[in-house]
Amino acid sequence: MQILLDIILPVFLVIGFGYVAVWRGVFPLSGVDGLMKFTQGFAIPCLLFQAIAKIDIQASFHPGLLFSFYSGAAACFALGMFGARILLKRDWEDCVAIGFCCLFSNSVLLGLPISERAFGPDALTGNYAIIALHSPFCYGLGITVMEVTRNRGESVAVMARAVGRAMFRNALVLAILAGFAVNLLGVSLPKVMDDALSLVVRAALPAALFSLGGVLLQYKPEGDKLAIAMVCVIGLCIHPALVWGMGSALSVPPDFFQSGVLTAAMAPGVNAYIFANMYGRARRVAASSVLIATGASVFTVWLWLMALG
Numbered sequence: 377m378q379i380l381l382d383i384i385l386p387v388f389l390v391i392g393f394g395y396v397a398v399w400r401g402v403f404p405l406s407g408v409d410g411l412m413k414f415t416q417g418f419a420i421p422c423l424l425f426q427a428i429a430k431i432d433i434q435a436s437f438h439p440g441l442l443f444s445f446y447s448g449a450a451a452c453f454a455l456g457m458f459g460a461r462i463l464l465k466r467d468w469e470d471c472v473a474i475g476f477c478c479l480f481s482n483s484v485l486l487g488l489p490i491s492e493r494a495f496g497p498d499a500l501t502g503n504y505a506i507i508a509l510h511s512p513f514c515y516g517l518g519i520t521v522m523e524v525t526r527n528r529g530e531s532v533a534v535m536a537r538a539v540g541r542a543m544f545r546n547a548l549v550l551a552i553l554a555g556f557a558v559n560l561l562g563v564s565l566p567k568v569m570d571d572a573l574s575l576v577v578r579a580a581l582p583a584a585l586f587s588l589g590g591v592l593l594q595y596k597p598e599g600d601k602l603a604i605a606m607v608c609v610i611g612l613c614i615h616p617a618l619v620w621g622m623g624s625a626l627s628v629p630p631d632f633f634q635s636g637v638l639t640a641a642m643a644p645g646v647n648a649y650i651f652a653n654m655y656g657r658a659r660r661v662a663a664s665s666v667l668i669a670t671g672a673s674v675f676t677v678w679l680w681l682m683a684l685g
Contacts (some may be wrong), residue, residue: 384681387489388674390582394589408590412646415587419580420484421551426573427504428555429565436505440626445506445636446513448618452610453479453517459606466603466658468525473651473658474603476518477665478610482645483510485584486673491638494681495631502635508556511548511647518651526655591646592667600661607644607665612676616641634684641680643669 397403457475460466466474481487483506491503544550558565565573619640623633644666652662 384490384493384674384678386493387486387585390585391589391592391670394586395593396589397586398590398593403590405590405594408587411583411587412591415580415584417547419576420584421547422573423577423580424484424504424507424548425551425555425558426570426577428508428552429558429563431501431504431508431559433556433559436501437508438502438505438628438632440623440628441502441505441632441636442509444619444622444626444628445640446509448615448622448640449479449481449514450517451618452615453521455610455614456607457521459610460603460658463606464603469522469655470658470661472518472522472525473655474607474661475521476514476651477607477644477648477658477662478615479518480510480514480645480648480651481611481615481640481642482670483507483639483642485581485588485645486642486670487639489581489585490642490677491635494638495634499631499634502632503639505632506635506639508552511546511552514647515546515549515651522655588646588670592670594663600664603658603661604664604668607661608669608672611644611665611669612641612673616680637680637684638677641673641677643673 394403394408398405398408453475455475456478457471460471460474461468483503488500488503488507491500557563616637619636623636628636644662646666649659649662649666652659
């Protein structure tokens with residue numbers, strides 16, 4: 377119970393504040409859209425850029441951690457996609473969007489603050505390693521499969537252009553690439569710039585959590601109960617279980633192991649809805665899954681934290 381009170385509830389209370397503030401009209405819905413654009417387009421990219429620019433790449437990118445997390449994520453994408461096709465008889469394009477909901481765990485808005493509260497800021501190296509590849513991997517896989525599905529019969533060049541355009545318009549991907557460039561080139565950021573980045577970074581997670589609450593108010597859980605239940609089970613239970621099993625088999629060090637399992641246990645992020653909306657497919661499933669899985673993760677993350685000891 378202490379884990380729930382000390383680690384999980386403070387994070388979800390901030391989300392709840394945003395939800396209630398918008399629900400009661402204290403904070404305007406238009407303000408939520410602006411705040412989300414600030415966090416997703418500026419503050420969180422600054423956070424990722426600064427973290428990756430300074431991270432020890434050789435020590436941080438543990439092969440066992442990355443393999444266990446991303447092979448588990450890819451397996452969940454396949455489970456969601458083929459489950460939607462075989463069990464629910466959805467169109468292939470819908471199946472890809474539902475699979476993406478099972479693939480994209482909320483590694484930043486939920487994973488970072490909960491991991492920091494659980495294990496301390498010095499234990500986030502594994503989180504940043506996962507996050508560095510998260511958007512490129514998930515969007516790369518999801519967009520590639522969707523474009524292949526949509527453009528059946530088109531040339532490889534057409535599909536490659538569609539994938540590239542979608543990838544390199546993403547602020548998170550661009551910030552991650554810039555962070556790697558600064559790190560690998562050994563460039564030292566001027567102190568004044570680093571201090572300015574730190575000011576923006578300190579606002580990133582609280583503002584993002586508050587805006588996430590406001591955004592969730594817009595997602596009404598309607599219909600598609602089986603699809604939503606499947607996404608929640610795969611995202612909240614199967615993905616962390618796969619990471620746990622493979623991480624144990626590969627003898628992933630404890631700090632990295634904790635980061636991998638806990639990040640995998642996060643609910644689908646708002647990006648799951650953004651992806652579905654981008655293609656106009658399974659939007660109701662994606663929106664409802666984000667809302668319901670975020671609420672359910674209060675309890676499932678508590679269980680995973682107790683299992684991690």
